[in-house]
Amino acid sequence: MTLYHVAPLSRLELDETLRDxxxxxxxxxxxxxxxxxxxxxxxxxAICPECKERTAGYTSKKFTERKRLENEQEYFEAAHNxxxxxxxxxxxxxIEKNLSDLGF
Ligand SMILES: [Zn+2]
Numbered sequence: 001m002t003l004y005h006v007a008p009l010s011r012l013e014l015d016e017t018l019r020d021x022x023x024x025x026x027x028x029x030x031x032x033x034x035x036x037x038x039x040x041x042x043x044x045x046a047i048c049p050e051c052k053e054r055t056a057g058y059t060s061k062k063f064t065e066r067k068r069l070e071n072e073q074e075y076f077e078a079a080h081n082x083x084x085x086x087x088x089x090x091x092x093x094x095i096e097k098n099l100s101d102l103g104f
Pocket of ligand 1: 052055
């Protein structure tokens with residue numbers, strides 16, 4: 001029984017995991033530890049520095065980047081569609097007022 005929930009890795013698997021994946025729980029960048037395991041040739045663990053022993057698995061960076069972009073687009077769409085309800089609609093201001101706000 002090992003300390004970690006994730007599988008031990010070879011050096012090559014570790015390099016690929018650190019390059020292509022993030023923590024599946026918090027999407028944070030992974031780091032690694034070297035620890036003897038039950039699997040010969042696989043003494044490395046890719047773990048999340050925040051989740052530590054609770055690191056449950058990995059999610060690809062491509063997936064998280066795509067989801068972040070989608071979430072950002074959804075945010076701007078929602079903010080645009082709800083601008084009247086949320087009071088986000090900026091009141092048009094005169095040039096003089098804008099300059100005054102900037103301290104001129
Ligand atoms: Zn994490």
